[in-house]
Amino acid sequence: MRGVSKRFGGVVALRGVDVTIERHEKVAILGPSGSGKSTLLQIVAGLLDAEVGSVNVEGALLAKERLGRCAMMPQRDLLLPWRSALDNAAIACENRGMKRSEARARTRPFFERFGLGAFEDVSPAQLSGGMRQRVSFIRTLMADKDVLLLDEPFGALDSITRAQMQEWLLLAMADVPRTVLLVTHDVEEALLLGDAVIVLSSRPGRVVRVLDSRVDSGRSRRETVTSPEFVALKEQALEAIE
Ligand SMILES: Nc1ncnc2c1ncn2[C@@H]1O[C@H](COP(=O)(O)OP(=O)(O)O)[C@@H](O)[C@H]1O
Numbered sequence: 001m002r003g004v005s006k007r008f009g010g011v012v013a014l015r016g017v018d019v020t021i022e023r024h025e026k027v028a029i030l031g032p033s034g035s036g037k038s039t040l041l042q043i044v045a046g047l048l049d050a051e052v053g054s055v056n057v058e059g060a061l062l063a064k065e066r067l068g069r070c071a072m073m074p075q076r077d078l079l080l081p082w083r084s085a086l087d088n089a090a091i092a093c094e095n096r097g098m099k100r101s102e103a104r105a106r107t108r109p110f111f112e113r114f115g116l117g118a119f120e121d122v123s124p125a126q127l128s129g130g131m132r133q134r135v136s137f138i139r140t141l142m143a144d145k146d147v148l149l150l151d152e153p154f155g156a157l158d159s160i161t162r163a164q165m166q167e168w169l170l171l172a173m174a175d176v177p178r179t180v181l182l183v184t185h186d187v188e189e190a191l192l193l194g195d196a197v198i199v200l201s202s203r204p205g206r207v208v209r210v211l212d213s214r215v216d217s218g219r220s221r222r223e224t225v226t227s228p229e230f231v232a233l234k235e236q237a238l239e240a241i242e
């Protein structure tokens with residue numbers, strides 16, 4: 001993104017945002033509520049147009065060209081109430097042209113992996129908020145795009161499940177070569193999951209700091225978040241937001 005600004009009526013959501021992400025890099029965008037994080041993701045995905053500035057996603061410059069290059073996990077899960085949990089996640093495969101049976105077979109192993117093994121056939125209304133987010137995350141993975149856009153993916157989860165999901169995502173991202181752009185207002189989540197953290201100011205969102213946040217992945221989450229290096233990074237991020 002080069003010099004991207006976006007306004008909604010009288011509200012300036014983003015101002016002069018420059019972001020560069022290398023292929024298969026995992027970057028977190030950290031900013032307070034209302035700093036334009038969701039707007040930024042929607043612009044990358046091609047759902048919104050930048051008002052000023054340019055956006056290039058692997059050579060796609062126009063919003064309609066960018067559509068379909070990215071898989072987005074929205075802030076709200078948007079599961080279809082008339083489909084089972086499995087069929088909700090499998091919809092991403094069906095959109096790629098697979099038959100329902102093949103789509104279901106491809107998707108099913110991910111339910112085991114996320115501890116949703118017994119919940120394939122229930123409707124979204126019967127799932128807890130955390131489980132719905134996991135179904136939504138599986139659906140995003142099944143789209144099989146090179147670029148994943150995650151909008152506060154674990155925001156609805158309780159803190160214990162959230163910590164477990166962060167650990168899982170860290171391992172999963174190391175496994176699959178994908179470009180990940182994750183937005184969050186959670187400092188720890190941003191530093192833990194991103195190789196770099198781009199800090200946005202409060203509205204209008206501007207880039208105020210870029211932190212190199214690669215942390216030693218050999219340690220447990222607990223050891224990492226309590227290490228002096230991690231605490232120092234946290235201080236820098238909080239200072240940038242202030
Ligand atoms: N479609 C829209 N119409 C009008 N205002 C919007 C729209 N989308 C976002 N905004 C406003 O733009 C600002 C940034 O919103 P958003 O990108 O959702 O922030 P964040 O995701 O960081 O919380 C907010 O003030 C919000 O009210």
Ligand SMILES: [Mg+2]
Binds near residue numbers: 037038039075151
């Ligand atoms: Mg948002």
